[in-house]
Amino acid sequence: MTHPLEARHGDVTVDRVELAAELSGADGRASTADVAEYALRLGDDALILAQQLGEWIARAPELEEDMALANIALDLLGHARSLLHYAGTFDGRSEDDLAYVRDEHEFRSAWLFEQPNGDFAQTVARGLVASTYQFELYTALAASTDPTLRAIAAKAVKEVEYHRDHAVQWTLRLAGGTDESRRRMIRAVVDMWPYVDELFRDDDLTDRLEGVAARPSTLRPRFDAIIAVVFAEAELEIPPVAPSAGGGRQGRHFSHLGAVLAEMQVLARQHPGVTW
Amino acid sequence: MVTLIDPLPTMDATLHAWAVAAAVRDPEVPVLTIEDLGVLRDLEVDDGRVTVTITPTYSGCPATNAICDDIVIALTAAGFDDVDVRITLAPAWTTDWMSAAGAAKLHEFGIAPPTGRRAAGPIPVTLAVRCPQCGSPDTREIARFGSTACKALYECRACLEPFDHFKVH
Numbered sequence: 309m310t311h312p313l314e315a316r317h318g319d320v321t322v323d324r325v326e327l328a329a330e331l332s333g334a335d336g337r338a339s340t341a342d343v344a345e346y347a348l349r350l351g352d353d354a355l356i357l358a359q360q361l362g363e364w365i366a367r368a369p370e371l372e373e374d375m376a377l378a379n380i381a382l383d384l385l386g387h388a389r390s391l392l393h394y395a396g397t398f399d400g401r402s403e404d405d406l407a408y409v410r411d412e413h414e415f416r417s418a419w420l421f422e423q424p425n426g427d428f429a430q431t432v433a434r435g436l437v438a439s440t441y442q443f444e445l446y447t448a449l450a451a452s453t454d455p456t457l458r459a460i461a462a463k464a465v466k467e468v469e470y471h472r473d474h475a476v477q478w479t480l481r482l483a484g485g486t487d488e489s490r491r492r493m494i495r496a497v498v499d500m501w502p503y504v505d506e507l508f509r510d511d512d513l514t515d516r517l518e519g520v521a522a523r524p525s526t527l528r529p530r531f532d533a534i535i536a537v538v539f540a541e542a543e544l545e546i547p548p549v550a551p552s553a554g555g556g557r558q559g560r561h562f563s564h565l566g567a568v569l570a571e572m573q574v575l576a577r578q579h580p581g582v583t584w
Numbered sequence: 585m586v587t588l589i590d591p592l593p594t595m596d597a598t599l600h601a602w603a604v605a606a607a608v609r610d611p612e613v614p615v616l617t618i619e620d621l622g623v624l625r626d627l628e629v630d631d632g633r634v635t636v637t638i639t640p641t642y643s644g645c646p647a648t649n650a651i652c653d654d655i656v657i658a659l660t661a662a663g664f665d666d667v668d669v670r671i672t673l674a675p676a677w678t679t680d681w682m683s684a685a686g687a688a689k690l691h692e693f694g695i696a697p698p699t700g701r702r703a704a705g706p707i708p709v710t711l712a713v714r715c716p717q718c719g720s721p722d723t724r725e726i727a728r729f730g731s732t733a734c735k736a737l738y739e740c741r742a743c744l745e746p747f748d749h750f751k752v753h
Contacts, residue, residue: 386643459674
């Protein structure tokens with residue numbers, strides 16, 4: 309006799325993230341367009357970084373890094389799914405709709421997250437900024453008045469801590485390694501630093517979401533403090549580069565995002581409604 | 585005179601459903617049930633409808649969907665036709681919820697179980713991870729990120745074998 313699991317697999321698909329009501333009064337739905345927009349920003353940051361990290365699989369400098377970057381990408385994809393699912397509850401779009409059938413100008417990710425992988429040092433520098441920022445973001449958001457954002461953040465913060473540790477270890481190794489690795493690490497920091505500022509800019513949306521959103525500017529001092537410790541250890545300096553204009557939150561992006569989306573969306577667009 | 589009673593077990597439906605759901609295994613670590621892992625958080629039977637609440641170990645854990653499917657299949661096979669699996673993120677999963685039986689099963693399977701409890705505070709206490717093959721505490725971490733999100737890769741300096749360690753989380 310076949311085991312019931314073997315007999316039935318293939319007939320059943322339960323592919324959804326349905327957040328149970330975390331607290332009485334919370335129904336797991338984004339209450340306003342503003343909350344949905346905010347969740348979209350955070351979800352897009354995580355999604356675009358996850359997609360790019362996936363490109364390293366089988367190309368990283370060593371096997372352990374294939375595993376590490378894939379694992380980090382998987383965590384980020386998990387955060388993106390929860391956040392996009394939540395954003396979509398406001399107007400009835402699914403996490404897949406948001407990931408696969410939006411165009412470039414509809415993405416709300418900050419510019420840092422769409423910087424290309426570059427060499428390994430650039431991926432490390434991008435990861436250092438991203439994870440240090442996200443650690444402070446989710447730490448603050450774990451005290452949000454929005455139960456769903458609070459739950460997603462409390463879960464994500466533990467995972468992002470691993471990501472930050474990974475980025476810090478590699479920053480120290482590359483900066484303190486050979487002349488070549490140090491040269492590349494310094495260049496990577498110079499390349500990434502213009503995009504730091506955009507992460508910490510308040511705007512009308514975050515003003516309106518006082519208590520729900522983590523006010524970006526309030527995360528900056530802790531971010532700076534952590535980076536200062538890491539850079540002191542690595543004998544790196546904050547490069548004297550001007551902050552970029554930014555614009556990701558308004559849907560203005562580098563052309564590189566188009567390439568990332570083309571790869572990410574090709575299957576869903578060629579075969580609408582396709583499932584595994 | 586013997587009074588015939590209903591021969592069917594009058595076991596409470598909730599307990600029965602819990603036992604069925606609790607036996608579902610983690611597809612990535614098949615020695616562990618979702619109860620051992622602390623992934624099964626709640627189960628209610630209301631008017632024939634079973635609502636199961638689970639929590640993922642890690643946000644992106646690919647086993648979560650498979651576990652949802654398996655719960656539906658197992659409960660359906662046990663006669664519960666109306667099953668709803670819900671995922672909750674709060675409170676966030678921690679290895680502190682893993683049962684002692686679960687830790688023992690992991691060790692037997694060749695995976696070093698989580699060592700101690702998740703440290704809260706500025707100074708994390710690192711306990712030696714024992715080699716599940718030879719029991720030596722003389723081991724070292726090779727890679728923080730291992731074969732799945734929840735495991736790190738270690739090697740034993742005594743028997744020289746590599747092994748997985750279920751990270752304290």
